[in-house]
Amino acid sequence: MSKGFRVTTTGGFWAALACFWLLDEWDLLPPFLLASALHEAAHLGVLSLLHVPVSALELRAGGAVIRAQLRSEMREAWAIAAGPGVNLLLAALFFRAWPLFSLCNLTLGFCNLLPLSMLDGGKLCALLLPCWLGSTGETVCQILHWLTLFSLVICGVWATCVLHYGLLPVLLAGIFLWKLPNPLAKPGEGW
Amino acid sequence: MDVKKQRWSLWLFAAVLLLRLLAPAETEALRDLLLGSAGRQAVEAACFSLWDAADADVVAVFGKAQP
Structure with a gap:
């Protein structure tokens, strides 16, 4: 990864967050945000391990968009698979300790694999x-x-x-x- | 975040905050409109069934807690 990258947000991201917050009566927002952050961290972590420079991260309503200069398809495949992979792993690990976090990770992992x-x-x-x-x-x-x-x-x-x-x-x-x-x-x- | 371009989303957040704090009945009505009572029950059932499954799993492994 290069020295740093630009993080931007769109209005849709904040609107989606506000809608989630409005509908959330089960306190699912904090574990969902944590699961999403770990999903993106997994993508960035694998890109960093593969020494792929990342130029920008944009947070949108449907998720984050990472701009990276990938040269090999296999590297890109590993970086893509890392996000849902980490979510499914966390869902299994936190099943007993924090079932709501596990549920958020399971949902995020499976939805992203569609x-x-x-x-x-x-x-x-x-x-x-x-x-x-x-x-x-x-x-x-x-x-x-x-x-x-x-x-x-x-x-x-x-x-x-x-x-x-x-x-x-x-x-x-x-x-x-x-x-x-x-x-x-x-x-x-x-x- | 470009505050000038995304000012509307800040207003949306403020509206949601006010709605949740000052108008719980209207918040419930909006939740019913968007999720429906059946939808809300389904999410609740998903959350609680996972709690129960995790609880049963813990009981199966460690046994029931003594009072």
């Missing part, structure tokens, strides 16, 4: 599947992305309309559709 292009799982798919399967890998990656996205949208509508889980699931589904990026992640783009 094969959506903006998440760690999607970025891993975009990196590894073309390496293993060639051009078929790119197609498989896109199919996985769209299948996951439409499953989430259907689940959101179902949760709101059938299970009566309020407006949040359908609003989140709408945001997912609105913020839909290119299914194939650009190399070097953050995670």
